[in-house]
Amino acid sequence: MIDTLLLPFQFPFMQQAFVIAILVAAPMGLLSSFLILKGWSLMGDAISHAVLPGVVLAYVAGLPLAIGAFGAGMFCALAVGFLRENSRVKEDTVMGVVFSGMFGLGIVMFSMIESELHLLHVLFGNILGVTWGDVAETGVIALIALGFVGLLRRDLLLHAFDAQHARAIGLPVRFYHYGLLAVLSLTIVGALKAVGIILAIAMLIAPGAIAFLVTRRFEAMLMVAVSVAVGCAFLGVYLSFFIDSAPAPTIVVLMTLVFVAAFAWSQMCAAPASPRSAHDEAGA
Numbered sequence: 191m192i193d194t195l196l197l198p199f200q201f202p203f204m205q206q207a208f209v210i211a212i213l214v215a216a217p218m219g220l221l222s223s224f225l226i227l228k229g230w231s232l233m234g235d236a237i238s239h240a241v242l243p244g245v246v247l248a249y250v251a252g253l254p255l256a257i258g259a260f261g262a263g264m265f266c267a268l269a270v271g272f273l274r275e276n277s278r279v280k281e282d283t284v285m286g287v288v289f290s291g292m293f294g295l296g297i298v299m300f301s302m303i304e305s306e307l308h309l310l311h312v313l314f315g316n317i318l319g320v321t322w323g324d325v326a327e328t329g330v331i332a333l334i335a336l337g338f339v340g341l342l343r344r345d346l347l348l349h350a351f352d353a354q355h356a357r358a359i360g361l362p363v364r365f366y367h368y369g370l371l372a373v374l375s376l377t378i379v380g381a382l383k384a385v386g387i388i389l390a391i392a393m394l395i396a397p398g399a400i401a402f403l404v405t406r407r408f409e410a411m412l413m414v415a416v417s418v419a420v421g422c423a424f425l426g427v428y429l430s431f432f433i434d435s436a437p438a439p440t441i442v443v444l445m446t447l448v449f450v451a452a453f454a455w456s457q458m459c460a461a462p463a464s465p466r467s468a469h470d471e472a473g474a
Contacts (some may be wrong), residue, residue: 198431206325207317207384207437211423213328214381215393215441217335219419221374222398223411224339228350232282233270233371234394236289238378238387240266242296245312245382250303256327256379263375266292267368315386317427317437324383331380335373346370347408385438393419396445403452418448 198204225234241259248258266288273284300312311319339346348356349366357363374394381390401414426441433440 198428203318204427204431206320206322207427208424210320210325210328210384211317211427211437211441212420213325213332214384215397215419215423216416217332217339217373217377218381218390218393219397219416220336220339220412221370221377222394222396222419223401223408223415224346224350224370224398225374225394226398226402227347227408231395232285233267234374234378235391236270236285237263237266237371237375238390238394239289239293239296241375241378241382242312242387243292243299244296246296246299246303255382259379259382260375262292263378264372267371267375271367311386312382313386313388314436315382315384315389315438317384320383328380328384331376335377335380338369338373342366342369343412385441389438389442392442392445393423396442396449397422400445400449400452403449403456418445422448 199208221234225231241262244258244260244262244265245255246258247262248255251258269288270281270284273279273288274281277284279287345356345361346366349361349363349370353363353367356366378387378390378394381393385393397415397419398411400418401411405411405414422444423441426444427437429435429444430437430440
């Protein structure tokens with residue numbers, strides 16, 4: 191029985207999958223809290239989709255795919271900021287136009303070239319096909335993201351809640367704004383080979399949403415979000431071995447189930463006391 195339970199840890203490709211899943215999940219869980227508080231869920235969606243043209247261009251130019259993906263992600267973020275500040279269109283509309291346009295452009299470019307890249311691997315990742323080199327690259331990106339958010343989390347929190355107040359007390363609001371976008375783009379790049387463009391969106395949103403439902407303090411929210419992300423990532427890879435499913439979608443399904451459970455728990459806690467119990471408490 192014990193040998194069967196430990197069987198996934200005996201294969202090198204599973205060992206790599208476990209490690210890279212955790213390295214992807216930790217920074218995503220941390221960033222997820224800021225995205226939820228700042229209302230940037232659609233921004234994570236936009237940048238995730240927008241990296242596809244950069245991936246194709248980097249492949250054609252013979253450059254590392256991460257460079258092209260990061261450049262495209264930052265271009266998307268800057269384009270959204272420019273259009274928002276210079277037009278009457280609302281930010282969510284601008285993001286929808288930009289990310290759908292860039293994603294469509296990426297699909298067109300991908301169909302026009304002959305490549306060894308598999309589109310499904312770009313969209314949904316190939317966590318069982320990563321190498322230790324990929325794990326090392328993702329580890330460096332995770333350290334950068336965790337370091338940036340960990341050292342500046344209080345200032346970033348103030349910026350997320352009240353940018354006007356942060357500007358009034360002298361914080362470099364523009365630096366935090368674009369710094370957070372840069373780290374977000376970098377984190378998506380780190381997740382590209384493991385979970386792909388589309389599933390990265392769920393990992394950027396679900397942990398923060400779950401933590402927001404079950405906590406009342408920001409520090410607790412960060413810890414819960416990271417714990418949920420890492421726990422679901424590890425368990426998703428583990429379960430996928432036995433149920434013969436793709437690890438990345440399994441991770442996302444687990445996060446969705448945890449969100450449903452967190453929502454149900456929050457509703458139970460928020461339910462008003464019954465008239466009888468309220469009468470008993472008043473009599474006491």
